[in-house]
Amino acid sequence: MKRRGVLAGMGALVAAGCAKVAETGPGSSLLAAAEDWHRKAHRALAGRERLAREFDRSEISPFFRGNGSTNPTNGDYQAQAAAGFANWRLTVGGLVKTPLVFDMDNIRRLPQRIQVTRHDCVEGWSAIGEWTGPQLSVLLDAAGLRPEARYIVFRCADELNGAAYYESVDLVDAFHPQTIVAHLLNGEPLPIRNGAPLRMRIERQLGYKHAKYLTGIEAVASLDGIGDGNGGYWEDRGYQWYAGI
C-alpha cells in the first residue's frame, strides 16, 4: 500500500509538472510546434495528392457510428429534416470571385466521386463507409478563389454544447481529390447522425475535421476572429488543428 502511494505520488508529480509546463508560453508553443512538425513531415512524405486508402465495398462496416451532434435540435434543423431537406442551401462565399448557392439538386447534378474510406475518430475507433458527393475543388473552382484565400472554413447547422460547430482546412486539403461534399452514405441519403444532408470528407485527417450538417463554405485569409480563432469547434477546446496524427 505504501509502495503504491509512492508510485502514485511520483505519477502525480510528473503529471503536475507537465500541466505546469503546458501552461507556460514556451511550453504551449512547443506543443504547437510539434503539431506543425507532424503536419510538415506528413506533407513531405505523402505530398499534396497521395490518397487515403480506399476499401472494397465488401469491407464496409455493418454500421456507421455517429459522434458529437447526432440529432441537432437548434435552429430550424428539425423542420428542415421533416421537409426531407428540400429547402437546404449550401453557400460558397468569403474570398471568392462569384459567391454561389447550391440546393440539394444542384449538388446531386455535379460530377460525383464515390469512395469507400475509413473514418478514424480522435477517440480511437474506426468505421468504414462509402461516401458519394462532388469534390470540394469543383465548388471552389466554380466560385473562383481570390488570391488572398488561404483557408476554407466549413459552417455547420448544429450547435454542440451551445456553440456553433465549424471546421477549417488549408488549401492543400481543400483541393485534395478525396475531399468531397458527401450527400450519400453507402448509397443512401446521409442519416441524421452522420450529418444529413451534407457533410465534409477530409480523408487524411481525424473525424472531427469532417464537418457535418454543412451549410456554408467560406474562403478566408486567416482563422482569426472565427469562433475563438483556432480553426474549429474542437480546436477552440484544445484539440490540434492539424488532425492527421
Add this chain to the structure above:
Amino acid sequence: MKRHSLVTRLWHWLNVVCVVVLFMSGLNISNAHRYLYWGDWGFSPDQAWLAVPRFPGWMTIPDYYSLALARDWHTLMAWPFALGLLVMWIAMLASRHFWRDLRTRRPEWTWAAVRADVTRHIRLDFSHEGEKYNFLQRLSYGLVLGIFLPMMVLTGMAISPGIEPAMPWLVDGLGGRQSARSLHFIFAFATMAFVVVHVVMVLVSGPMRQMRDMITGGKA
C-alpha cells in the same frame, strides 16, 4: 573505455523521460475509448477483443481526463522518442556495440543454457563470464531495442491518418488500423513490463553503482 558510452547514457535518460510521458499521456488517451479491436475497423464494445480498465488520474498526463492535452504531450514526446531510438541504433551499429555486447549467440539458445542462466538470476548471481552482459540481459535488451521500441514508433505512425497515404504497406503489414492500435497498446505494456524488471534488477545489483555508472559512464 567507459562502461557506458556517452550516446548510451544520453539516450538512456532522454528515453526515461520520453517513455514516462508517452506512457502516462497514452493512458489518458486510452480512457477516451477503452476498447481494442483487430482488423481495419471497430467502434463498439461488442466488437472488442479487450475492454481496457479506466486509468485513474494519478497514472495519467494530465492528471485529469483531457484527450486534447494528452494528445499534445503524446505527439510532442513521440519526436525525441523516435529520433533518439534512430540515433541510438545508428550509434550501436557504427560502434559495433550491438554486435559485440548485445546480440545473442546460437549455442546460448539451448534449454540447458537458458535454464542455467535463469537459475543464476534467481540466486541473484549476475556474473557475466567475461562478457559485458549475460544471456537474459542481452535477450531483453535486444527485444526492447529491436522490437518493443521500434514497434511503438511504427504502430504509432500507422494509427495516424496522415501517414497512411504515404505508407499503406505499414498499416497492411500490421493487419489494419485497429490492429495497429491494439499492437500499440500491447507493446506499450510490454515496454512497461521491461521497465519494471529493469528497475528491480538495478535495485538488487548495486543500485548506487549502477545509477552512477549510467550518469558518469563508469569503468569498463
